[in-house]
Amino acid sequence: xDYNPSLKSKSLRxxxxxxxxxxIGPIAHDIDRDAVFPWDVVVKMKSLNFFGLQAPKTFGGxxxxxxxxxxxxxxxxxxxxxxxxxxxxxxSLAVYPILRYGTDEQKKRFLPDMVKGEKIxxxxxxxxxxxxxxxxxxxxxxxxAGAYVLNGTKIFITNGLVCGTALVFATxxxxxxxxxxxxxxxERDTPGFxxxxxxxxxxxxxxxxxxxxxxxxxxxEKNMIGHPGDxxxxxxxxxxxxxxxxxxxxxxxxxxxxxxxxxxxxxxxxFQKPLSSFQTIQNYLADMATDIDAGRLLLYRACExxxxxxxxxxxxxxxxxxxxxxAMRIADKAVQIHGGYGYSKEYDVERYFRxxxxxxxxxxxxxxxxxxxSRAVLSQRA
Amino acid sequence: xxxxxxxxxxxxxxxxLPWDPDTGRLQRELAEGMMNPACRFxxxxxxxxxxxxxxxxxxxxxxxxxAEEVLREAIALxxxxxxxxxxxxxxxxxxxxxxxxxxxxxxxxxxxxxLILCGSSTSDGETAQxxxxxxxxLDIPGVAYVDDIEITGNKARVRRVADQFLETxxxxxxxxxxxxxxxxxxxxxxxxxxxxxxxxxxxTYDAAALGLSPEWIGSKGAPTKVLRVYSPRMDxxxxxxxxxxxxIIGSLFSLFDDRIGGIIGKDLKTxxxxx
Numbered sequence: 001x002d003y004n005p006s007l008k009s010k011s012l013r014x015x016x017x018x019x020x021x022x023x024i025g026p027i028a029h030d031i032d033r034d035a036v037f038p039w040d041v042v043v044k045m046k047s048l049n050f051f052g053l054q055a056p057k058t059f060g061g062x063x064x065x066x067x068x069x070x071x072x073x074x075x076x077x078x079x080x081x082x083x084x085x086x087x088x089x090x091x092s093l094a095v096y097p098i099l100r101y102g103t104d105e106q107k108k109r110f111l112p113d114m115v116k117g118e119k120i121x122x123x124x125x126x127x128x129x130x131x132x133x134x135x136x137x138x139x140x141x142x143x144x145a146g147a148y149v150l151n152g153t154k155i156f157i158t159n160g161l162v163c164g165t166a167l168v169f170a171t172x173x174x175x176x177x178x179x180x181x182x183x184x185x186x187e188r189d190t191p192g193f194x195x196x197x198x199x200x201x202x203x204x205x206x207x208x209x210x211x212x213x214x215x216x217x218x219x220x221e222k223n224m225i226g227h228p229g230d231x232x233x234x235x236x237x238x239x240x241x242x243x244x245x246x247x248x249x250x251x252x253x254x255x256x257x258x259x260x261x262x263x264x265x266x267x268x269x270x271f272q273k274p275l276s277s278f279q280t281i282q283n284y285l286a287d288m289a290t291d292i293d294a295g296r297l298l299l300y301r302a303c304e305x306x307x308x309x310x311x312x313x314x315x316x317x318x319x320x321x322x323x324x325x326x327a328m329r330i331a332d333k334a335v336q337i338h339g340g341y342g343y344s345k346e347y348d349v350e351r352y353f354r355x356x357x358x359x360x361x362x363x364x365x366x367x368x369x370x371x372x373x374s375r376a377v378l379s380q381r382a
Numbered sequence: 383x384x385x386x387x388x389x390x391x392x393x394x395x396x397x398x399l400p401w402d403p404d405t406g407r408l409q410r411e412l413a414e415g416m417m418n419p420a421c422r423f424x425x426x427x428x429x430x431x432x433x434x435x436x437x438x439x440x441x442x443x444x445x446x447x448x449a450e451e452v453l454r455e456a457i458a459l460x461x462x463x464x465x466x467x468x469x470x471x472x473x474x475x476x477x478x479x480x481x482x483x484x485x486x487x488x489x490x491x492x493x494x495x496x497l498i499l500c501g502s503s504t505s506d507g508e509t510a511q512x513x514x515x516x517x518x519x520l521d522i523p524g525v526a527y528v529d530d531i532e533i534t535g536n537k538a539r540v541r542r543v544a545d546q547f548l549e550t551x552x553x554x555x556x557x558x559x560x561x562x563x564x565x566x567x568x569x570x571x572x573x574x575x576x577x578x579x580x581x582x583x584x585x586t587y588d589a590a591a592l593g594l595s596p597e598w599i600g601s602k603g604a605p606t607k608v609l610r611v612y613s614p615r616m617d618x619x620x621x622x623x624x625x626x627x628x629x630i631i632g633s634l635f636s637l638f639d640d641r642i643g644g645i646i647g648k649d650l651k652t653x654x655x656x657x
Binding site for chain 1 (some may be wrong): 454455458567572573574
């Protein structure tokens, strides 16, 4: 067991940090304030293969292991969580399921454009009445000669406004949605695939999260991943792997909030002394550093389990549960250390606070993570 | 196909490194390494030459085993191979033993090179000597502080800004340039490039493999010795001038005529005497 990062891990972190700080850093505050998706930077990210992090070389990807992937997401999210979210949803929830569960024909048809970032991916699961109870999906997939006709509304869709290829979760069976669950690859230009308004959310504001309407959207049968009835299983498996990206995203936010706090505590003087000279603040910083380390170790363990082919669902859920709550704790303390400035939109810690909250909700709430973990725990012999 | 050699150096990532006041040495172990910024420009210039006329690019560095990282980075950015000159006996080299070791390695391992590109200076040493000394060691033409370079046949046309003049020179290849340059903006490491760089082998040579006598390399062979390193102390004092405006201006000039003269470009002392 080696807890020291390898030369490769350290170099990767430096390389991504160099890009993120130079290219995303100067705009991170503004794109959150103005809620805009920074195409200029995204174009650069495309050419540096950020949209094909784990895809095989044959499709033009970087073929990274999960640990490297987590480091990339951490470093991008440390500067802009909204862009980290764009990458993790694209790579983990759109590219990964096609790669893992798609047919060769589907891979050849969809992956090259997605890996290049020409088509940004997303996964459409959440609906107005369907959140944590994913199997209760209401979007209907009616069968018609060689095609399925999708009808329904998907909300809180990450990358929604800018997506080019969406994975859509639906059911053929209103009575028993789980049994009829299906997962489709749907191209944005498909008639009846209608991208709605951008959602006005608390955090992750630079990510164009939107509602997507499916109105008699005809999708060819060959766009189905797996078979009818496989949908829910494929979605849940995808979510298992996606949790690693989410935990990395949360860790990146926490790291940023911690570094801002450290800088501020050393600079800011009260009672003629820097904040960092007060034991209360020292304790805060000590707790924050310990908390981030604990989360990161859980995250890297989950990565290792996934890469070595062992069962990892429990580990990934633990990492997601812990890291998202940890990010919230760190962001909370960061705001507290900054005092009134921390509560001001002028400083970045308030953004970290808003972005951190999202990680406890999306891609499976903390409550759902506990269900996943308890399943892994209860399957052990008492 | 041109053969380009880019000399790169790993430097500490922070500008203000703690140093040991007793020995005068930087506590390098406390810093993360990075590729010297000017070397990134040299590398990018090599890429631009490759794009125009085609070239094979070898990145070479002398340093501790950790310097492998900057070679991997060079490969990730697009270099074709990385060569590490690494030996405890090479440690503590000054600019002379650095350039003579590099020269020996290039002569014996990449003898048929066309052009060597170096950064104009490093962010830690700032001597700007290694490039020119290397040209001298190899007995090839060298031009320092180059902004742009164009290669036709076996000639290189180089451009540089010196003392506010734009100089254009021509030199025969093989030659050496040190790059100052803002002409080519260094690229970022791509994720596929990064993965590929860690799949490559780095060629490592020690002193024996280069046929170098321990007497002539590292701190042992260095004709210069660092006697002392220290941060200059700046003592500040506040002076409050009082009295009438005329008196204040008078005492201001008598206290600071040297510095005011320096700013306005006039010799106030001599002027005063002349009057």
